[in-house]
Each structure stands twice: as C-alpha cells, then as structure tokens.
Amino acid sequence: MIMKKSTISVRSGLNSDAQHGCVVPPITLSTTYNFFELNKPRPYDYSRRKNPTRDVAQKTLSDLECGTHAIMTSSGMSAIYLICSALLKPNDLLIAPHDCYGGTYRLLDALNKKGTCKVLFINQNDTQMFLQSLAYKPKLIFIETPSNPMLRIVDIYAICKSQKDTLYVVDNTFMTPVFQNPLILGADLVVHSCSKYLNGHSDLIAGVVISKDAYISDKLAWWGNTLGITGSAFDSYQLLRGIRTLIPRVHQQQNNTKSIIAFCQKQPQINELYYPGLSVHPGYAIACKQQSGFGSIFSFELKGNKNVLLRFLRSLKLFTLAESFGGVESLIAHPATMTHAAMPENVRKRAGISDMLLRVSVGLEDSDDLITDLEQAFSSIQ
Numbered sequence: 001m002i003m004k005k006s007t008i009s010v011r012s013g014l015n016s017d018a019q020h021g022c023v024v025p026p027i028t029l030s031t032t033y034n035f036f037e038l039n040k041p042r043p044y045d046y047s048r049r050k051n052p053t054r055d056v057a058q059k060t061l062s063d064l065e066c067g068t069h070a071i072m073t074s075s076g077m078s079a080i081y082l083i084c085s086a087l088l089k090p091n092d093l094l095i096a097p098h099d100c101y102g103g104t105y106r107l108l109d110a111l112n113k114k115g116t117c118k119v120l121f122i123n124q125n126d127t128q129m130f131l132q133s134l135a136y137k138p139k140l141i142f143i144e145t146p147s148n149p150m151l152r153i154v155d156i157y158a159i160c161k162s163q164k165d166t167l168y169v170v171d172n173t174f175m176t177p178v179f180q181n182p183l184i185l186g187a188d189l190v191v192h193s194c195s196k197y198l199n200g201h202s203d204l205i206a207g208v209v210i211s212k213d214a215y216i217s218d219k220l221a222w223w224g225n226t227l228g229i230t231g232s233a234f235d236s237y238q239l240l241r242g243i244r245t246l247i248p249r250v251h252q253q254q255n256n257t258k259s260i261i262a263f264c265q266k267q268p269q270i271n272e273l274y275y276p277g278l279s280v281h282p283g284y285a286i287a288c289k290q291q292s293g294f295g296s297i298f299s300f301e302l303k304g305n306k307n308v309l310l311r312f313l314r315s316l317k318l319f320t321l322a323e324s325f326g327g328v329e330s331l332i333a334h335p336a337t338m339t340h341a342a343m344p345e346n347v348r349k350r351a352g353i354s355d356m357l358l359r360v361s362v363g364l365e366d367s368d369d370l371i372t373d374l375e376q377a378f379s380s381i382q
C-alpha cells in the first residue's frame with residue numbers, strides 16, 4: 001500500500017511489538033543480543049551496527065524521502081562526514097555551494113586541507129561558473145537549497161542531470177521531506193540534520209543519509225558502523241516521537257510565516273527581505289517547481305548600524321536569540337556572529353551575509369502574538 005506522508009509519519013513502526021502488543025514501538029536499549037547458538041547470530045548482534053529502534057527511525061525517514069535505505073547518524077555533521085568517508089578518495093573532487101551551512105563549510109574546508117578529498121566552493125547560482133567547474137570532473141556535487149541564511153534557490157533537477165558518474169547529494173534540512181523530495185528530482189543521496197524540523201522540539205542532535213541504491217547504502221552502513229557514528233536508541237526513539245507530528249507542525253509554522261512576512265513587507269526599517277515565497281525572490285519560479293511549500297525560515301537586513309541591531313534584539317520577547325531552527329519555538333539568529341562565524345569574513349561577505357542580517361525561524365506560537373512582538377521591537381528602533 002502506497003501511503004501519504006501524514007500516514008507514514010504517524011503510523012511507521014506502530015504495532016510491531018509481538019511480545020506485548022505495544023502500540024508505540026518500544027525502545028530497545030540493549031547493546032548486545034544473544035546468539036541462537038554458535039555461528040547462528042540473530043539479525044541484531046551489537047547496537048552500533050544495528051538496533052531495532054534505530055531501524056524503525058531509518059525506515060520512517062527513508063519512506064518519507066521516497067528512498068529505499070537510510071543510515072541514521074549521531075548528528076547532521078556526522079551524516080555529511082559519513083558520505084565523504086565512505087564515498088570519496090583523496091583525489092576525488094567535491095563541489096559545494098559557497099553559501100552552505102557554516103558547519104558544513106568548516107568540515108569540507110578542513111577535509112580539503114587534510115587531504116581526505118578535494119573541495120571546491122562555488123556559487124551554484126552562477127550557471128557559467130557551475131558549467132566550468134564540471135570540467136574538473138567532480139565525483140560529488142553537494143547541493144543545499146534553499147541556502148542558509150540567504151534562502152537562495154538552485155534547480156535540483158537541472159544540476160542532477162548535468163553529468164554522469166557524479167554523485168548528487170542534497171542537504172534537505174530546510175525543506176524537510178514534506179516540502180521537497182530531492183531523490184525524485186534526480187539526487188542520489190539526501191542528508192538531513194534531524195536536529196531541526198524532523199525532531200522539531202530542539203532537544204535532540206541527529207542526522208540521516210537516505211539513498212535509493214543498495215550498493216551505496218551498504219557502503220554507508222559499513223562506514224557508519226566502522227566509524228561508530230550511528231544514532232543512539234534514545235535519539236531514535238525521541239526522533240520518532242517528533243516525526244509523528246512533523247506534517248501539522250511544518251504547515252502551521254508556514255502559515256504563521258505567511259502572516260509575519262506580510263507584516264515585514266510593510267516595515268520601513270527592513271532593507272531586504274529574503275523568503276522564497278515572495279514573487280520578487282530570484283528563485284521563486286524554481287521554488288514553485290521543485291518545492292510544495294516555502295517553509296518557515298526567512299531572513300532580513302535591518303537598516304542602520306550595530307546599535308540599532310542590538311536594540312532590536314534586546315526588545316524582542318518572544319523570538320529567542322539562538323542558533324538552530326525548526327523547533328516549535330520561534331528563534332532569531334545573527335548569522336555573521338553565530339551560525340556562520342566559522343566562515344572567514346571575506347567568504348561570508350561574498351556569500352552576501354552582511355552584519356545587519358538576521359535569520360528568523362518561525363515557531364508554533366500564535367502569529368498575532370509574534371507580530372505584536374516584532375511590532376514593538378521595530379518601534380523601539382524608530
């Protein structure tokens with residue numbers, strides 16, 4: 001039976017316990033499993049390699065992304081590291097967007113310097129530069145769309161059909177499997193930080209790599225076990241709990257965002273407003289083609305100087321100044337000093353991240369209250 005995503009996210013793994021008839025799949029904490037007899041192991045032998053609770057989480061994530069296999073990892077970063085370790089050799093080239101997630105930039109830059117693989121950061125919105133970079137025969141092209149924090153959009157389908165013998169990997173953390181399915185658009189692998197919308201409650205760090213190919217997935221599983229970066233049973237259990245409400249959460253967060261964006265469009269203290277759901281956004285047409293929603297993250301550039309920025313942030317009562325996004329609570333971040341502080345200043349400037357840029361993750365509070373909070377913060381800087 002082919003099920004819709006709401007049904008998958010709610011029902012995955014339910015009623016699978018034969019012993020007690022638990023409705024919710026129980027958490028299996030045992031690290032080790034007895035053998036039937038010598039040379040007759042069960043499917044499970046040691047939880048680093050394979051764990052029943054993690055298996056349910058992996059199946060759920062794979063089904064939501066329309067994949068066939070998933071490896072859950074200890075974090076989003078370890079998911080990206082797993083891909084590089086398992087699939088790249090020292091002379092293989094990885095091409096990544098110059099405005100990718102700050103932690104991804106730090107990891108790939110370090111792996112490049114260390115010689116694990118070669119890495120080239122480019123502006124993937126610059127078609128000419130992108131086509132030129134193909135001449136270097138990249139082994140892997142890493143895509144992040146919408147990008148963080150500028151919400152730039154690239155065409156997943158167009159990039160994924162650009163060259164054979166290249167692995168296309170999409171970081172789909174921003175859109176979640178609810179609004180975008182890169183495997184259907186031609187990607188080989190999808191990676192998520194489950195720490196964001198998938199868990200949705202800002203109380204868990206985890207990641208996942210989803211594939212549609214048994215050979216690649218076996219390699220990833222082997223390396224995941226060998227490196228020891230698979231997700232824990234506790235985290236798998238908690239993540240499944242979060243995923244059951246994923247669909248209504250992201251839709252309500254998106255509805256709140258629509259109201260807040262309409263309010264922000266009328267704010268004279270905003271220089272630039274970045275949200276792919278605005279028809280003036282340069283990526284709007286592609287977003288409409290490859291996404292079924294625009295999500296609940298936007299960023300804007302405040303007019304004025306550092307003092308104005310400080311006053312604005314101090315005035316906010318409902319938007320918490322914090323990194324991360326995708327939880328039920330609304331957050332605001334200053335990318336230049338927080339999420340993207342690991343990027344050298346010239347790289348950050350080239351990526352368009354100014355010192356007056358703020359990124360907002362809209363939560364599940366009442367949108368009227370959120371707008372009232374923004375309204376008083378904007379009045380405080382008039």
Ligand SMILES: *Cc1c(COP(=O)(O)O)cnc(C)c1O
Nearest residue numbers: 075076077101171173193195206
């Ligand atoms: C947070 C994030 C990551 C890293 O995930 P962690 O779970 O924090 O390790 C990677 N990519 C994107 C787009 C992210 O937002």
